[in-house]
Amino acid sequence: MTSQDPAPTVTGERPPAEPRLPQERRLVTEIPGPRSQELHKRRTAAVPPGVGSVLPVYVTDADGGVVVDADGNSLIDFGSGIAVTNVGNANPRVAARVKAQADRFTHTCFMVAPYESYVAVCENLNRITPGDHEKRSFLVNSGAEAVENGVKIARYATGRQAVVVFDHGYHGRTLLTMTLTAKNLPYKHGFGPYAPEVYRMPLAYPYRWPTGPENCGPEAAAQAIDQIGKQIGATNVAALVIEPIQGEGGFIEPAPGFLPALAEFCRANGILFIADEVQTGFARTGDMFACEHEGVVPDIVATAKGIAGGLPLAAVTGRADIMDKVHGGGLGGTYGGNPLACEAALAVLEEIEEGKLTERARRIGEIMLPRLRVLAENRPEIGDVRGRGAMIAIELVRPGTKEPDPELTARIARRCHEQGLLVLTAGTYGNVLRFLPPLVIPEGLLTEGLDLLEAAFTG
Structure with missing residues (x-):
């Protein structure tokens, strides 16, 4: 379709394109690895510190539900560039x-x-x-x-x-x-x-x-x-x-x-x-x-x-x-x-x-929310599980209270990152882990990401 064609309408479900990259988590170095650490030194000399980064790995490729860094590590993407790459990174179309x-x-x-x-x-x-x-x-x-x-x-x-x-x-x-x-x-x-x-x-x-x-x-x-x-x-x-x-x-x-x-x-x-x-x-x-x-x-x-x-x-x-x-x-x-x-x-x-990606977003929510609610039943640090579709979050508090726990939130995020799961934090109090997987993420990769998140709570 060219820009001279009429505005697109729903034409029925189309199977997604085959992923260009293997849809797998693969760690070949620590996170961040030596090449990313080298690039980070260059960054600190060229970019002001006011421009932050969630995870200092330097990306060389991305597709579907993974991002690949300069050291060859393949990480599960639960961020989508902050809800940007909904259709997958470098989507072929x-x-x-x-x-x-x-x-x-x-x-x-x-x-x-x-x-x-x-x-x-x-x-x-x-x-x-x-x-x-x-x-x-x-x-x-x-x-x-x-x-x-x-x-x-x-x-x-x-x-x-x-x-x-x-x-x-x-x-x-x-x-x-x-x-x-x-x-x-x-x-x-x-x-x-x-x-x-x-x-x-x-x-x-x-x-x-x-x-x-x-x-x-x-x-x-x-x-x-x-x-x-x-x-x-x-x-x-x-x-x-x-x-x-x-x-x-x-x-x-x-x-x-x-x-x-x-x-x-x-x-x-x-x-x-x-x-x-x-x-x-x-x-x-x-x-x-x-x-x-x-x-x-x-x-x-x-x-x-x-x-x-x-x-x-x-x-x-x-x-x-x-x-x-x-x-x-x-x-x-x-x-x-x-x-x-x-x-x-x-x-x-x-x-x-x-590709009926609204339905795909609902399916992601159907997978994530029950898993997170079960996790919350066993982890008193999780005060709330919320969200819709593929926009999901958990709020972390000090057990027995609703007092925000931003320190624990940062630790859990760091553990996820170290194991190859890219997650984001958020919240007025800095105590929310938010999950924004690409809508085209394979379900096996989504489930593995949830496994890694659960493991991060046991440290």
């Missing part, structure tokens, strides 16, 4: 379309001389994002840029200034999105002053809700709505920005009813509901977008990460009547919708739809 586009042209700037693949990506986003209303989309480079543009559009369209965000939220590292983000270290510390007119409300965090998870959704929604009315005034609010499942905040899935109640409040008060689907989008949670789980239809959706299989691309999709209000030239950017990234995105959408 993605790679082929990018290569073909690179042979034609690499950049013209869509705002100077446009091209069809940009339009095709936007047509697809208008089709697949929640709601059957008329939509418009435009393309940018990163999730932070998408969220920031969503807020910009909301302020322009409503004539209001205030923006509501939530505890534990993460939205990016630009000035505005740092302001929207809840966590101080490492994201905000020392980088102020921050943008004005941003107000933070309580989140429906079931595990930590004072009156219990069964009361969390309605009580948290009522508190947030009450505080908006008292502290800001609903008629001053341009937008409410929320992740349908929080990412860096610890994969917190808001209690049932919370998101629908907020969406209804927004509709009743002329507030635009912006769903930050940067980490949750593109089949990751078992739905194409996480807000579909409770039937929430946002006014604006910000997407990135899994959209283009690893190439830098992000998007803002919104109601046509909102998006069309912005004056000509008010939106855009030099690299937004680069033609290589657009071709990658078209290939990713084909892979998701033809």
Whole structure:
């Protein structure tokens, strides 16, 4: 399929391509090995320490559910580049379309001389994002840029200034999105002053809700709505920005009813509901977008990460009547919708739809969640198991309490890394292990990764 073809539709399940690399864990050196350690010395002389890395192995190849480092070690991938390589790293369809586009042209700037693949990506986003209303989309480079543009559009369209965000939220590292983000270290510390007119409300965090998870959704929604009315005034609010499942905040899935109640409040008060689907989008949670789980239809959706299989691309999709209000030239950017990234995105959408990767994400959850719940029954350090689809987490606490245990979390992650399992940490308190395997990971490799995780708890 070329970018001149119509927008793709579901054509039935297609068997996945045969993996290019052996789908196996293989350790030939310690982790990190000597070659990675050598490269790390070069890195420390060239790159500032503010740019961190979860695991200092230097990758030379990746495919399916494995990443291979410079020493020849093959590690099981439970990170997907932070929910980016949903369709697998170097996916053959993605790679082929990018290569073909690179042979034609690499950049013209869509705002100077446009091209069809940009339009095709936007047509697809208008089709697949929640709601059957008329939509418009435009393309940018990163999730932070998408969220920031969503807020910009909301302020322009409503004539209001205030923006509501939530505890534990993460939205990016630009000035505005740092302001929207809840966590101080490492994201905000020392980088102020921050943008004005941003107000933070309580989140429906079931595990930590004072009156219990069964009361969390309605009580948290009522508190947030009450505080908006008292502290800001609903008629001053341009937008409410929320992740349908929080990412860096610890994969917190808001209690049932919370998101629908907020969406209804927004509709009743002329507030635009912006769903930050940067980490949750593109089949990751078992739905194409996480807000579909409770039937929430946002006014604006910000997407990135899994959209283009690893190439830098992000998007803002919104109601046509909102998006069309912005004056000509008010939106855009030099690299937004680069033609290589657009071709990658078209290939990713084909892979998701033809390969039925939303179903695959649900299958991953069906394998992981029961295993982790059994582990939690035997390990009092695991306070909570949560998530949907292939976006799963465990929260670690000191036994007999809900006191976060970030030190144990770091130790477990390190043990996993040493045994060839790439896992990520997260959470406001640094006490969450999060799991984001590629949606194409073989089930045997997924099960082996869970075995390694269990072994890491016995030390």
